[in-house]
Amino acid sequence: MGKGTDFKKIINMIVTKTFTAQATFGLQKGYTSELIPLQEFKNALCSAQQKTKEQFSVMLSTKITLCEIIFLGQEEPSITLDFIQYPKFLIEEEKLKQAILFLVAQLMLTLEQNRVVIIFNDETVMLEKTNSIDPKIKVIK
Numbered sequence: 697m698g699k700g701t702d703f704k705k706i707i708n709m710i711v712t713k714t715f716t717a718q719a720t721f722g723l724q725k726g727y728t729s730e731l732i733p734l735q736e737f738k739n740a741l742c743s744a745q746q747k748t749k750e751q752f753s754v755m756l757s758t759k760i761t762l763c764e765i766i767f768l769g770q771e772e773p774s775i776t777l778d779f780i781q782y783p784k785f786l787i788e789e790e791k792l793k794q795a796i797l798f799l800v801a802q803l804m805l806t807l808e809q810n811r812v813v814i815i816f817n818d819e820t821v822m823l824e825k826t827n828s829i830d831p832k833i834k835v836i837k
Contacts, residue, residue: 715781715789717796718815722765722772725808727828732807734762737775744802754795757782768835797821 723732741758749755759778764771779796781787787795793816800812801823811824829835 710783712781712783712786714817715792716817717779717793718776719796719800719812720763720765720774720776721803721807721809721812722774724772726810731773734775737807740803740806741777744799744806747802748795748799751798752791752795754787754791755785756795756799758799797823 721737723737724730725732738760741760745756745758756779761776761778763774763776765774777800779792781789781792796814796816800814803809804812804823804825810826810828811822814821814823
């Protein structure tokens with residue numbers, strides 16, 4: 697591409713309304729000290745992606761980022777999952793949300809997680825199996 701060349705002449709550009717979702721998973725099984733290895737997490741994610749494709753005909757590309765949850769005595773290695781509306785394979789937004797909720801629920805069950813929060817552009821959803829909280833969290837009453 698030479699100086700002053702208009703990239704729009706040689707590169708196709710697809711623009712769509714922004715849609716994002718984010719969910720963070722702790723890497724401890726349940727409320728134990730047993731850590732979920734990164735490869736085990738990736739395998740579970742791939743399996744959940746396949747189930748989501750079969751159930752919803754939706755292919756969810758997922759970015760994973762290592763992080764840590766810190767909360768009132770709890771310090772837990774974690775992974776944040778990021779989802780977008782991928783412009784090449786547009787999906788109706790409500791169907792995309794349902795597919796993400798399904799994928800997160802599948803991961804929760806496989807990885808023995810009690811609670812996961814999903815942040816969408818327009819709402820925050822918490823999926824929860826029980827009211828239990830991590831005993832390391834020091835709730836002041």
